[in-house]
């Protein structure tokens with residue numbers, strides 16, 4: 342350990358990013374992890390994992406209903422029992438904080454509960470204790486942004502949604518990004534009335550409009566009401582505990598809960614970054630190509646960073662492993678990100694990776710687009726996925742795959758195959774080398790390309 346410091350590396354935040362860094366460093370460095378909420382961070386406690394447990398339940402119901410009159414009896418009886426579904430989720434989430442703490446202890450990683458704030462470039466304060474370290478990794482993640490309107494304190498967030506002990510009759514959701522669409526789908530499939538208020542006229546702005554339009558239509562068919570170009574101006578509590586939501590065009594609506602889903606902002610206010618010479622902007626901590634902040638002994642990773650690439654769990658852990666390897670001098674080159682796939686779990690799923698459809702359309706000399714409605718293909722007909730649509734984008738000259746968009750019930754798996762092909766610089770000509778399982782998502786790849 343470096344002289345005069347308590348630790349070699351202090352990691353602030355025990356989410357997927359911080360933990361990936363801490364475990365990689367632990368074999369040869371003295372490491373402390375500081376956490377001020379649930380050990381494990383957002384993804385396993387209030388994010389991806391609990392969300393996908395609820396999604397798995399409602400998807401089973403949706404898929405059972407698809408087979409109504411197609412060989413399955415009793416589908417009209419299939420319904421979601423909200424309290425049991427939440428208990429199922431807790432059977433996983435209840436174990437996360439304790440399991441994470443004991444994992445740290447058994448790897449000889451010190452851990453302290455509390456909020457870290459910098460006093461100077463080498464010292465943080467947690468409650469009244471000071472911890473000095475040669476290096477720091479900021480891995481404090483993000484928290485939901487709340488619209489600044491009268492009654493804002495009445496907003497709930499995705500965290501409360503995923504923990505609601507009983508099923509409400511109705512919910513309002515402000516925003517139409519990842520969080521809004523995923524919770525809307527879980528809620529509507531569970532028999533909750535859902536209204537979405539979106540300040541423009543589309544959902545999921547990072548995905549191509551021809552795919553998001555189709556997904557919005559599917560959600561509308563399920564019963565979701567979209568209020569397009571609608572700005573929410575005020576929330577007010579009512580004596581019976583409901584919430585009245587007003588919009589700028591003088592309409593009012595009443596719900597049991599209203600959820601803010603207008604984005605997430607880096608969790609950095611409590612850190613007193615200025616005391617350590619770390620600069621930030623509205624997106625989070627500013628870092629260079631080595632994930633290093635403006636103070637060269639302080640790194641930042643995951644959702645706490647100001648960056649244009651997606652803020653996702655595998656990205657946070659990838660950055661955590663990179664920074665640890667950089668500190669251990671196993672890596673000296675700037676961080677390079679492979680193609681990063683992303684998926685909205687909305688029954689069906691919408692996935693995207695690589696060069697976008699818009700980028701490809703803007704450069705027809707360079708890219709070739711194959712955009713196909715595949716609902717009638719055997720693989721999609723078998724699961725009655727009539728609306729399935731898949732676009733592949735290839736580099737015109739080489740024929741290598743550079744991008745893909747998938748709207749289907751197996752999109753999360755298919756996009757992983759496409760991602761592998763993009764990273765391995767493969768195209769249609771490489772597929773005959775493979776013998777996939779038939780029938781499966783992989784066996785469709787050669788037709789899709």
Ligand SMILES: Cc1cc2nc3c(=O)[nH]c(=O)nc-3n(C[C@H](O)[C@H](O)[C@H](O)COP(=O)(O)OP(=O)(O)OC[C@H]3O[C@@H](n4cnc5c(N)ncnc54)[C@H](O)[C@@H]3O)c2cc1C
Pocket residue numbers: 353354355356357358359375376377378379380381382383384387388389390392455456457458480481482483499500520608611612642643644645652653654655657
């Ligand atoms: C509802 C929801 C669903 C999601 N679904 C997916 C999905 O399906 N797939 C996917 O890839 N991503 C998903 N995400 C995003 C994913 O959860 C995040 O990208 C990921 O958790 C980021 O990891 P992180 O380590 O950067 O931060 P976090 O997981 O947020 O961890 C940061 C930790 O730092 C702690 N902390 C903050 N400030 C301090 C401080 N001053 N002192 C001490 N500790 C502090 C926090 O309490 C937190 O535990 C979802 C997010 C949400 C909200």
Ligand SMILES: NC(=O)c1ccc[n+]([C@@H]2O[C@H](COP(=O)([O-])OP(=O)(O)OC[C@H]3O[C@@H](n4cnc5c(N)ncnc54)[C@H](O)[C@@H]3O)[C@@H](O)[C@H]2O)c1
Pocket residue numbers: 488515516517518519520521523538539540541544545546572573602603604605651652653683684685686
């Ligand atoms: N499946 C996944 O991978 C997954 C799931 C959930 C969250 N996440 C991560 O969490 C991040 C945050 O998700 P999110 O849905 O909160 O943010 P988002 O950026 O995906 O969407 C925000 C939405 O709110 C709208 N909006 C913004 N300001 C508004 C306002 N004042 N009034 C009404 N609408 C407004 C935007 O137009 C957009 O539709 C995602 O970007 C993603 O990185 C990922």
